[in-house]
Amino acid sequence: QKEVEQNSGPLSVPEGAIASLNCTYSDRVSQSFFWYRQYSGKSPELIMSIYSNGDKEDGRFTAQLNKASQYVSLLIRDSQPSDSATYLCAVGDTGRRALTFGSGTRLQVQP
Amino acid sequence: SAVISQKPSRDICQRGTSLTIQCQVDSQVTMMFWYRQQPGQSLTLIATANQGSEATYESGFVIDKFPISRPNLTFSTLTVSNMSPEDSSIYLCSVEVNSGNTIYFGEGSWLTVV
Numbered sequence: 044q045k046e047v048e049q050n051s052g053p054l055s056v057p058e059g060a061i062a063s064l065n066c067t068y069s070d071r072v073s074q075s076f077f078w079y080r081q082y083s084g085k086s087p088e089l090i091m092s093i094y095s096n097g098d099k100e101d102g103r104f105t106a107q108l109n110k111a112s113q114y115v116s117l118l119i120r121d122s123q124p125s126d127s128a129t130y131l132c133a134v135g136d137t138g139r140r141a142l143t144f145g146s147g148t149r150l151q152v153q154p
Numbered sequence: 155s156a157v158i159s160q161k162p163s164r165d166i167c168q169r170g171t172s173l174t175i176q177c178q179v180d181s182q183v184t185m186m187f188w189y190r191q192q193p194g195q196s197l198t199l200i201a202t203a204n205q206g207s208e209a210t211y212e213s214g215f216v217i218d219k220f221p222i223s224r225p226n227l228t229f230s231t232l233t234v235s236n237m238s239p240e241d242s243s244i245y246l247c248s249v250e251v252n253s254g255n256t257i258y259f260g261e262g263s264w265l266t267v268v
Binding site for chain 2: 075077079085086087088089092131133135140141142143144145146147
């Protein structure tokens with residue numbers, strides 16, 4: 044059974060700070076990793092994907108992947124109140140082609 | 155990405171009835187999936203909708219309860235049959251765009267069973 048684990052939070056950070064969201068996964072053959080943002084009452088929105096070890100930056104977002112440790116993280120720099128949402132970590136493999144989701148971390152950015 | 159339209163967006167349903175959710179994509183896609191998100195929970199894959207053949211269901215989901223059709227590469231339906239209050243959820247259509255497991259979601263269908 045593939046598992047994706049996230050701390051449910053809430054993670055509370057002040058405006059302008061760096062928010063760090065973490066995720067671990069159980070299946071070593073996982074090859075693709077995603078972060079989705081979900082606002083209350085909305086469907087998930089893809090914000091980052093990462094496939095190889097290291098960092099990937101996109102604007103204020105940085106995804107970090109460490110396959111040896113089976114760990115993926117998302118950093119949000121200069122956090123804004125509009126970043127307040129639930130962040131879902133998702134993991135995929137080419138064989139299955141669907142994604143397994145974690146339970147999500149709720150982020151609160153305090154003005 | 156792709157534009158994914160779902161209907162209905164929201165509905166209140168009577169216990170014991172069935173409801174069909176439609177998903178329309180603005181481009182041909184190979185992979186389409188149906189997920190469920192129960193209140194306060196994360197997303198659980200119901201099934202992969204296969205074009206021209208029976209859907210592939212995940213453990214815990216069966217065709218009699220969640221029949222799925224996919225007549226072509228841009229359209230799919232999910233029916234929630236003989237609904238009970240436990241079926242109150244968001245049902246999400248999703249598609250894989252390009253390769254590499256990149257999956258996008260429709261806006262969801264919010265069902266409440268009373």
